[in-house]
Structures are given as C-alpha cells and as structure tokens.
Amino acid sequence: MQTSLALSLQLQQVSYAYEDKRILHGIDWTLQGGEITVLLGPNGAGKTTLLHLLAGMKPAQQGSILLNQQAVHWQDQQYKKRIGYMMEFPFQYPFLTLIEMMRLIGQLRHVSPDQLEDRIRHWLKHFTLEPYSNYAIGALSQGTARRVALASTLLHEPDILLLDEPTNGLDPDQVIIVRDTLQQYCARGALILLSTHIIGLAEKLANQAAILRNGRIVYAGKFTGDLESLYVANK
Numbered sequence: 001m002q003t004s005l006a007l008s009l010q011l012q013q014v015s016y017a018y019e020d021k022r023i024l025h026g027i028d029w030t031l032q033g034g035e036i037t038v039l040l041g042p043n044g045a046g047k048t049t050l051l052h053l054l055a056g057m058k059p060a061q062q063g064s065i066l067l068n069q070q071a072v073h074w075q076d077q078q079y080k081k082r083i084g085y086m087m088e089f090p091f092q093y094p095f096l097t098l099i100e101m102m103r104l105i106g107q108l109r110h111v112s113p114d115q116l117e118d119r120i121r122h123w124l125k126h127f128t129l130e131p132y133s134n135y136a137i138g139a140l141s142q143g144t145a146r147r148v149a150l151a152s153t154l155l156h157e158p159d160i161l162l163l164d165e166p167t168n169g170l171d172p173d174q175v176i177i178v179r180d181t182l183q184q185y186c187a188r189g190a191l192i193l194l195s196t197h198i199i200g201l202a203e204k205l206a207n208q209a210a211i212l213r214n215g216r217i218v219y220a221g222k223f224t225g226d227l228e229s230l231y232v233a234n235k
C-alpha cells in the first residue's frame, strides 16, 4: 500500500446536478488517512453521487477535489490507482469463476503477476471464500458475491477505500470480519470512507462521521458513542 504520513482528501465547494436537479451543494469537507469515516444520510441525500465524484467516475461540475492539497483531475490515473471503490451493486461477470474474476480484476488494476496469486490466495482465505474458488460468480449467494467484491477491491492495495454500503447482505459473522478487516487496513494508514444505513455498524467501526442531508453536509467530525442521537439532532 502506498501510504503517506499526511494523506488527506479534500472537497472544496463541490457541487453536482443531474440535468437541472441539484444533488450536492457546495460541499467543503476534509478526510484524513488513518481514519474510518462513515457517511450517513437519508435515501436520496446524495451519498452515492459523492462517492462517485471521489472515485473519479464523473467530474464535479463545480469545485475541486484535492489529494494532499493538490487538485486532482477526475481522470487522473495516478489518483485512480490509489482508489479502491466498491459500489453498492458491484458489477461482476456472472459466467466467470470467482478465481478467474479476481485474476481479471488484479490484471486490470495492474497488480504485478508475481504478487497477484499470493494476494488472491490471501484474500480468499481471509474472507473464507476458498471453497467457492471455482464457482461461477452468478451462482454465488448475495453475501458471498459481496465478499468477492470487497476482496477484489483490496487486491491492488489502495490507500483510499470508498465503500458504498459494504455489508449489505452479509451475515453477522461476515460483518464482524469486514469490520475487523477495515480497522486493520486503516491502522496501516489508509483513508476509509463508507456509506451505511446501519448505525450499529457505524458506531463500532468508525470514529469520524459525516451526515449528508439534501446534498449538504450538516455534521462532520469525531463522535464517541451515541451516533443515533447525533444523527437525529442534525436535521
């Protein structure tokens, strides 16, 4: 993982609209490496749109995104190499086997051939996916497919992880594994931002929260303990 002591990701006056429908309104917000931040907000608040902008899937229409104080272009390949983005509904080729798909993603993310097999083995073991190695992706349960998506996201060792509702469909054992994995990954200096509707997970996982309502950040900062009250108080 490429880690820098002062990893920071900053949004300055970032706005976005779908045609004439304004979704994000002049967002100013800074995220730091070595921290897990949860992004909370009601359905339609703009969480996924915000993650898309940070992942470089589309450009901010106004404002800038800065990595370590340097503005980044949304198509900057050096920036994208550092990003691991897991979508809410990850695209997976249903006809490839699990191992074939991980090899494909590893190659697309430029993992060197001499490291790729070791990393695949590591993450398959970590997420108890080994028994499914030769299953077609389309035959996996929702929770198993989601673990595959997370393992694939980590293959190129990104130092910025953006995760859209990563624990949807996982059983409690797997939620705990994902939580512990993200905490260990963060301890290596990574910057982790995830959206979730599960307050209990957010409380156990993160120490930073942001609340997005109607395209505006109404709270951003540290929290301890009762996140539900903080959420309700920031309407």
Ligand SMILES: Nc1ncnc2c1ncn2[C@@H]1O[C@H](COP(=O)(O)OP(=O)(O)OP(=O)(O)O)[C@@H](O)[C@H]1O
Residues within 6 Å of the ligand: 018, 023, 041, 042, 043, 044, 045, 046, 047, 048, 049, 050
């Ligand atoms: N491609 C699109 N074209 C037009 N409108 C869109 C598009 N994608 C999202 N929207 C609208 O933008 C708004 C914000 O959507 P977004 O998915 O970012 O919200 P969200 O906070 O992630 O919601 P949820 O919690 O339901 O996943 C919603 O009103 C949605 O309908």
